[in-house]
Amino acid sequence: MDFKTVYSGLSSKVEEALLAYFDDSIDIVEPLKSAMRYSVLIGGKRLRPVLTLSANKLLDGDSDEVMPIACAMEMIHTYSLIHDDLPAMDDDDLRRGKPTNHKVFGEGMAVLAGDGLYSYAFEIMLRNSKKYPQNINGHLNSISQMANGAGVNGMVGGQCMDLSCEDNEDAGKEELAFIHKNKTGALITSALLAGLYVCNPTKEQIHAVSQYGHDVGLAFQIVDDILDIVGDQEKLGKPIGSDEKSKKLTYPSLYGMEASRRKVEELYHSACEHISIFGNKSDFLKELAAVMSKRDS
Amino acid sequence: MDFKTVYSGLSSKVEEALLAYFDDSIDIVEPLKSAMRYSVLIGGKRLRPVLTLSANKLLDGDSDEVMPIACAMEMIHTYSLIHDDLPAMDDDDLRRGKPTNHKVFGEGMAVLAGDGLYSYAFEIMLRNSKKYPQNINGHLNSISQMANGAGVNGMVGGQCMDLSCEDNEDAGKEELAFIHKNKTGALITSALLAGLYVCNPTKEQIHAVSQYGHDVGLAFQIVDDILDIVGDQEKLGKPIGSDEKSKKLTYPSLYGMEASRRKVEELYHSACEHISIFGNKSDFLKELAAVMSKRDS
Numbered sequence: 050m051d052f053k054t055v056y057s058g059l060s061s062k063v064e065e066a067l068l069a070y071f072d073d074s075i076d077i078v079e080p081l082k083s084a085m086r087y088s089v090l091i092g093g094k095r096l097r098p099v100l101t102l103s104a105n106k107l108l109d110g111d112s113d114e115v116m117p118i119a120c121a122m123e124m125i126h127t128y129s130l131i132h133d134d135l136p137a138m139d140d141d142d143l144r145r146g147k148p149t150n151h152k153v154f155g156e157g158m159a160v161l162a163g164d165g166l167y168s169y170a171f172e173i174m175l176r177n178s179k180k181y182p183q184n185i186n187g188h189l190n191s192i193s194q195m196a197n198g199a200g201v202n203g204m205v206g207g208q209c210m211d212l213s214c215e216d217n218e219d220a221g222k223e224e225l226a227f228i229h230k231n232k233t234g235a236l237i238t239s240a241l242l243a244g245l246y247v248c249n250p251t252k253e254q255i256h257a258v259s260q261y262g263h264d265v266g267l268a269f270q271i272v273d274d275i276l277d278i279v280g281d282q283e284k285l286g287k288p289i290g291s292d293e294k295s296k297k298l299t300y301p302s303l304y305g306m307e308a309s310r311r312k313v314e315e316l317y318h319s320a321c322e323h324i325s326i327f328g329n330k331s332d333f334l335k336e337l338a339a340v341m342s343k344r345d346s
Numbered sequence: 347m348d349f350k351t352v353y354s355g356l357s358s359k360v361e362e363a364l365l366a367y368f369d370d371s372i373d374i375v376e377p378l379k380s381a382m383r384y385s386v387l388i389g390g391k392r393l394r395p396v397l398t399l400s401a402n403k404l405l406d407g408d409s410d411e412v413m414p415i416a417c418a419m420e421m422i423h424t425y426s427l428i429h430d431d432l433p434a435m436d437d438d439d440l441r442r443g444k445p446t447n448h449k450v451f452g453e454g455m456a457v458l459a460g461d462g463l464y465s466y467a468f469e470i471m472l473r474n475s476k477k478y479p480q481n482i483n484g485h486l487n488s489i490s491q492m493a494n495g496a497g498v499n500g501m502v503g504g505q506c507m508d509l510s511c512e513d514n515e516d517a518g519k520e521e522l523a524f525i526h527k528n529k530t531g532a533l534i535t536s537a538l539l540a541g542l543y544v545c546n547p548t549k550e551q552i553h554a555v556s557q558y559g560h561d562v563g564l565a566f567q568i569v570d571d572i573l574d575i576v577g578d579q580e581k582l583g584k585p586i587g588s589d590e591k592s593k594k595l596t597y598p599s600l601y602g603m604e605a606s607r608r609k610v611e612e613l614y615h616s617a618c619e620h621i622s623i624f625g626n627k628s629d630f631l632k633e634l635a636a637v638m639s640k641r642d643s
Contacts, residue, residue: 076499077498077499077503078498078503078506078507078524078528079510080506080510081498081502081503081506082498085498132457132458132461135453135454135457136453137448137452137453137454137456137457138454138457151434155434156433156434157432157434157435157509158506158509159434160429160432160434160435160457161429161502161505161506161509163461164429164460164461164464164502164505165497165498165502165503165506167461167464167465168464168493168496168497168498168502169497169498171468171493171497172490172493172494172497172498175486175489175490175493176490178486179486179490182483185482185483185486186479186482189472189475189476189482189486192472193469193472193473193476196465196468196469196472197469199465200462200465200466200468200469201374201375201378201379201382201462201465201466201469202373202374205378205458205461205462205465206374206375206378206462208458208461209375209377209378209455209458209462210375212454212455212458213377227375231375
């Protein structure tokens with residue numbers, strides 16, 4: 050099967066599983082449920098849950114066992130986008146071509162929709178872990194990885210630095226490296242490791258997947274920065290040029306466009322090398338690294 | 347020992363443990379760390395962590411084992427206050443007599459400080475659980491209880507209803523019951539149960555503590571509503587009359603002051619009755635119920 054077919058097969062399964070977490074049988078008070086559902090089901094590439102499922106497959110994991118973790122991952126990602134789009138943060142009106150959460154539900158409800166998704170993600174993972182008492186340590190490691198990646202030494206820490214740098218003209222390469230590593234990278238690496246941990250991996254396997262995560266995470270972020278300069282607004286579903294307008298710290302603004310493209314290429318090769326220890330089971334993640342480095346949306 | 351001595355002994359231990367989570371050895375990026383610490387260490391009665399420790403003591407639990415859970419509880423409570431105080435929510439400038447988080451650190455950082463505390467709470471509990479592999483189920487139940495109590499069918503759900511009712515003139519007793527049960531009650535009950543679960547309680551014990559939590563949680567909230575009308579601004583550390591000004595749904599506004607006081611008295615007696623199955627080990631929680639029902643701040 051070719052890459053696209055496999056990817057869309059995985060992301061469809063994620064889509065279906067996500068839908069079930071918001072169907073009519075789920076009792077969550079309105080308009081909280083609608084606000085949470087709106088942002089989760091608005092679409093997107095489902096990259097992070099696909100990473101969770103694919104890392105799990107490296108060690109022949111059970112996709113039923115890991116699917117709730119993959120969905121929780123997407124909910125955590127969505128919560129971070131909702132809070133990031135708030136007027137007090139990035140103040141974005143559009144996300145994936147649609148009005149952002151606070152534009153539809155109001156700021157207060159958007160804060161709660163984010164909070165709710167984060168809680169719901171942990172509830173889902175914890176409930177799931179109880180179904181696998183024989184593998185409780187695998188699940189605990191997976192849930193812990195998620196908490197770390199989303200937390201103060203991960204995503205939230207990165208968002209803090211990002212916010213601080215908006216008004217800091219002295220911010221430079223060190224701050225940008227911190228933002229890339231934490232704001233986006235930590236969650237991408239955690240998405241992979243959360244899927245892997247369920248299979249109780251060796252230290253060597255954890256290291257390989259962490260490195261792959263670091264490389265594709267950084268490449269992903271640099272490509273994001275590049276696309277904000279040369280991307281196609283329609284394909285991206287959001288306006289371009291916003292980084293320059295807000296004087297945001299980006300890889301191209303600090304290192305130039307050519308060096309940025311070269312870095313992406315290097316990271317792609319490094320990612321593939323790290324993941325090679327899994328033999329041909331790593332083919333999908335290698336192709337995914339290629340696609341992430343060459344994407345135009 | 348008298349009640350006050352025991353209470354202040356417990357809350358001092360909580361204070362000390364909370365401090366350690368923000369000391370110099372803890373690596374969290376600034377100003378996130380300062381923003382999180384500011385609201386956690388600003389004071390307060392530490393009621394919820396004291397409930398966690400006391401419920402744990404009902405079954406002779408180990409206070410070292412449960413202390414991280416008690417601290418996580420206080421962090422979750424603090425996160426909810428920070429988000430609740432935001433301009434888009436309750437828009438409060440003062441909390442415990444001090445400027446609210448967003449007044450000091452800005453709105454964006456206050457959102458992140460709340461997000462960070464919530465993450466940190468789970469990280470702390472998960473890390474702690476790994477120290478007790480022989481009691482992993484007790485810890486998992488405790489962490490799950492916390493996630494449920496703070497989540498969409500608990501605190502966040504209650505906050506959603508509270509926010510929706512601000513603009514809804516038809517909101518009445520049903521909505522208020524939902525808010526009381528979820529916004530405050532769920533976390534108070536979870537604070538107790540999270541402490542109890544570590545000791546692997548029986549169903550009967552879980553039921554008794556749940557009922558006690560329901561009763562003191564509701565009494566606590568009604569007293570809060572009463573104090574907003576007849577309380578002493580200085581003792582409370584916040585302006586009174588804010589509920590009436592914002593036309594907030596409260597117990598006294600719907601049932602009258604006398605019925606409200608009577609309800610608190612009833613709940614106090616019911617709480618004590620439920621917890622009696624623990625014999626004289628329940629003395630402290632009974633006295634705590636009395637104090638919570640008769641408090642003036």
